[in-house]
Amino acid sequence: MRAILDTKGNPKLAWAGLALVGIALLVLPFALAAMGTAWVRITNLAILFVFLALGLNIVVGFAGLLDLGYIAFYAVGAYVYALLASPHFNIHLPFWVILPIGAAVACMFGVLLGAPTLKLRGDYLAIVTLGFGEIIRIFLNNLSQPVNITNGPQGVTLIDPFRIGPFSFRDTEAFLGLAFSGPIKYYYFLLVVLLAIIVINLRLQDSRIGRAWEAIREDEVAARAMGINTRNMKLLAFAMGASFGGIAGGMFSAIQGFISPESFILLESIMVLAMVVLGGMGNVWGVIVGALLLSFAPEVLRYTVEPVQQALFGRMLVEPEVIRMLLFGFALVLMMLFRPAGLLPSATRKRELEVRR
């Protein structure tokens, strides 16, 4: 990875490598579609989880604030999109209007959550954010009475897909002799957004803001002494993480076409956290790897666990879903015990997490 990205040290190899990766990413959906459209959908969801993990990485990885209610922002973004682009209220705004609104609303919630919790220490913050995530879910579940806003546990259905004029992301179109199905179009859209988000994250990390977050993470008192406005910086981390979550939520809504509070339970928050921890807190590439690994794990498990159990015991003893959750749990514990800085650790984070053992 490093050799490919090192455009200065070895430009020829680097550009050739980047071009290869680029072509592979462009061809990928058709290869996946050959295996079945389901795989393209799974890939799209995996990219959404990369967004989420990168957003959470800003809060946990860069600024060192443990947020256990992150999925709430995803939920807010998803519901904003669903309510503004579905027959539920009979409002059908275009997606380029709603996604920024979703990001702004999620951002507002992020500040709302961040403001009262700024003075708190890490572990209190974890609990409060966890509680916040649950509050949002309980409200989504119950805000169907007395005025029906969220449609309660049934969720919102028939959500509009992305649409630019007559060009809808849901229809299949033939172009250059290739069939561009809905999921494939979303894939390209997500790929572009992903690229933008990666660039933003990398630039952010090396910016004045990124270094301020790092300073706060390592020693808040010292950071304040160095003239960093810790309150604003922490709020900014919350706000930015939340808006990433909001955007991802909006796209989730459009791609799925249906959302309900069930999609935004605590386990999802923990799953995103597991992705960040597994990949390496604070390292953008590590987080991407972690998110992709854990997103595809359930699919791989689905195709391996069942036959293996059938062969060994003659019947299904443990469902793949349960094994996946156990895997998440063990990933969190074992990573912290043996490789606390993650699979692809960021240099400073590694020093920080391993030095005191």
Add this chain to the structure above:
Amino acid sequence: MDIFIQQLINGVTLGSVYAIVALGYTMVYGIIQLINFAHGEVVMIGAMVAYSVIVALAGAGAPLPPLAIVLAGALVAIPVCMAVGFTLERVAYRPLRRAPRLAPLITAIGLSIILQHLAMIVWSRNPLPYPQIVKSVSYHLTGNPNGATITNVQIAILAVSVAMMAGLMALVYKTRLGIAMRATAQNQAVAGLMGIDVNKVIALTFVIAGGLGSVAGVMVGTYYGIAHYQMGFLLGLKAFSAAVLGGIGNLAGAMLGGMLLGIIEALGAGYVGDLTNLCHFADWSEALAQRCAVDPNVVLFGSNYQDVFAFIVLILVLVFRPSGLLGERVADRA
């Protein structure tokens, strides 16, 4: 008035369970400043183990009085939960004692998921009906025949809770182990120099917390008549809120916080629907009045928001008095 008394009794019963679970959080926090996230799961395991024992004994038609069967369930659950608590500390927390705070917190979350799903594999994905072998008997508290009552189960829960709290207080303030625990909580290094085996004391703290948790699990199971592999999560969160409300690290605070939270929750659930009934304001708007004529209960927030109260209390406490009601000022150790 009867409704008020009834909710108060329900609240105190619930609160005493919260208090027992909160004690587990607060003891561990007091001694090593760690939020043992998996404590709720220990409570759940206690409820589940006792469930299995009770079902087995009741199903075998053992000639025992119902109370003895429940007691047997608890007696099996206690050592199991103690062992779970011990294992948690040994495997996941001890190696990380000097690591940054984020690390043990993340292992705790991981453990909590592992325990939940192991329980799901062993028992079931579905809620398990706790056998109602103890005949529920209600006693009237007021002259009103339809008024507030207290059941024998509620009385038993209160009595057991008070006994356990008293026992714990005696343990912490009267015994050598208690002195060692308090010394370790104050300063591990110095406690070690005074000849206290710090590792042993910390392990014992987890064991005691596990034992308390298991009894709480049995009480919740018998009270609500249901056990579920996810029951520990919300219960643990509420108990943690209770511990924070009372002042985390403070034993008396955990008890007070638990009781208060139980009462707040019961009264909140009992009255919030009535308080936010928009029909009180029916004369303000024509449309509202029409709706109220059809259905006199246009409730903004019903009792289905019960679970929100604990979190709101938690956030309010943390914002306005982070040290809790009885706690000392929390040093800012980031």
